[in-house]
Amino acid sequence: MxxxxxxxxxxxxxxxxxxxxxxxxxxxxxxxxxxxxxxxxxxxxxxxxxxxxxxxxxxxxxxxxxxxxxxxxxxxxxxxxxxxxxxxxxxxxxxxxxxxxxxxxxxxxxxxxxxxxxxxxxxxxxxxxxxxxxxxxxxxxxxxLSEPMSCIIGAFHASYHNTAGKYEHAMGIKKNGVMAILAGAGPMGMGTIDYALHGDICPGVLVITDIDSGRLKRAERIFPVEEAGKKGIALHFVNMSDFDKPAEHLRSLTNGHGFDDVFVLAPVSEVIEQADQILSYDGCINFFSGPIDANLSAKINFYNIHYNSIHMLGTSGGYTSDMVESLTLSAQKRIxxxxxxxxICGIDGIIDTTLKLPHIPGGKKLSYPQIEMELTAIEDFAQKGTNNRHFAKLAEICGKNNDLWCEEAEAYLLNNWPAKSNK
Known part of the structure; x- marks a missing residue:
């Protein structure tokens, strides 16, 4: 072969x-x-x-x-x-x-x-x-995507809180608790929001932060605050660049309680320190972002670790059971x-996309190795469709689906795209 x-x-x-x-x-x-x-x-x-x-x-x-x-x-x-x-x-x-x-x-x-x-x-x-x-x-x-989703699901399962009166950990995020996803409007952040809103254990308050207004607007469009409210979840999207004292603003959203669970999705010292500043008693930080810098460090308040019983962990990857959960939730249309x-791209777009990945805006880049197609943003399908009927059809399909990739778009691509060229 x-x-x-x-x-x-x-x-x-x-x-x-x-x-x-x-x-x-x-x-x-x-x-x-x-x-x-x-x-x-x-x-x-x-x-x-x-x-x-x-x-x-x-x-x-x-x-x-x-x-x-x-x-x-x-x-x-x-x-x-x-x-x-x-x-x-x-x-x-x-x-x-x-x-x-x-x-x-x-x-x-x-x-x-x-x-x-x-x-x-x-x-x-x-x-x-x-x-x-x-x-x-x-x-x-x-x-x-069950693989990256399994990493998210595994991170939720790995987070923990103390059990009053005994040295036992209650695994998972706090049910109906107060949760923040920092730097959370990127590709993995979007999956994290989805699972936080639709998994078996949900927070009562969920705050998503970022410094990119475009990413935040897309996240809010896909996850409307009103829909979360119907489930009893108070959902907030916060652009941290709008505030001189962002940690104070975040704590104000919790009526002074602080956050029970904080996921850090950027390997940035300032974001890690911000997470430490907003924790509640028995709060848990999950550093869910793999750094390249082997010397990445941040200032952490050890007074709070001792007296407020806060704890930190990092997770990388998910187990097979987490993948199975992702596949099940996808099949049930819960996530x-x-x-x-x-x-979207074909096999010929993989190298350039991989080597430039941190510098390409937007979310997850999905490749289909059986075809050739340059990396193309879903939002650019319509413009490319003026000269390419296949892009025009993909724009039409995704447009009917809140501008998201979908089963119909994939089926059209696999059944109609020229195998050797995107011309």
Whole structure:
């Protein structure tokens, strides 16, 4: 099988290449990749190359396929797994694996398996760890985005509060509590808002902050304050650049109580310190943003840690159970991962998008490796549609769906877009 893949050879060295995959072994599975969303962690990986802790040495001779937010179809099943997996099954994939005491990560570790490719050979340890998940839904992007959503869900599950009178932690955010999502109108922030509003445990007050007015307006349009109010959630969107003393303003929204749960979604010292300043008694900070700077630090009030029993944690990634929860909630239409997506591209757009990711405005960038299409913002579909009937149709479809990517748009793209060109 010939695959076309984005492979990493070193720092900032990504190459789109065609090569022959080996025939699968009896304990491997061949898959066709349909969608792969591009993660900020792949940008960090590409910046660091073999210096990244998850990337093996020797990638200059044995390059790895990047991409790990993956969904597609099973094409061929090795004899050992034919009782469990079948040709034609749709799949999602948990990329972080620990098998026989050894850690591997799809998109970081493998020469023949990743998300930024047309076909991949799934290694045995993925199946041994039950990390190849059967997907029963229709839209592939929901399966791809179950990976970043699992990171969000895992972060909610990892947060905790103390139990009065005994040394036991009550896991999860505080039910009907006061919650803030700082720097929360970006792609992961949108998913975090969605889960906070529609998960099993919801806050009573939810405050979203950012310094980008455009991102905040988009978030408020997608998550109307009135709709949250119908669920008994007081939802606030706050542009922190409007206030000389932002922490004081945030506390004023809580009637002096402070925040029970604060998620920090930007690796910025000032934002971390702001989180510390707004906590309530027994408040919990979740640092949910992977920094590149190994020396990132911030000033934290240890008086409050001691006397106000505040606590901090950081989470990275989600477990398979979190992915299953994401897929279930998506199938139930309780959450909509499409709120994170602002751009679409084909396989030829992956390298440039990955290397420039922090500097491209908007939310999540979703790729479809089976087609060629330059990275395009959903909001630009209509303008490009003046010269391209396919963009015009996508603009029409998304326009009917609150300008969000959707199952109908994906189906149109996969069934009608020219496979080799976006002309």
């Amino acid at each position: 010939i695959t076309k893949a984005v492979r990493m050879y070193g720092e900032n060295d990504l190459r789109l290449e065609e090569f022959a995959l080996p025939a699968i072994k009896e304990d491997e599975i061949l898959v066709k990749v349909i969608s792969d969303s591009i993660c900020m962690s792949t940008y960090k990986e590409s910046r660091q190359g073999a210096n990244h802790k998850r990337v093996p040495e020797g990638i200059d001779k044995h390059p790895i396929i990047v991409g790990h937010e993956t969904a597609g179809n099973i094409v061929e099943v090795g004899r050992k797994w034919q009782h469990k997996y079948h040709v034609g099954d749709k799949f999602s994939l948990q990329p972080a694996l620990v098998y026989q005491g050894i850690s591997h990560t799809v998109g970081y570790s493998y020469e023949n398996c990743g998300g930024a490719c047309t076909y991949a050979v799934v290694p045995a340890e993925v199946m041994h760890t039950d990390s190849l998940l059967r997907y029963e839904g229709k839209a592939y992007y929901e399966a791809s 909509n991962p499409a709120v994170m997506i602002t751009h």
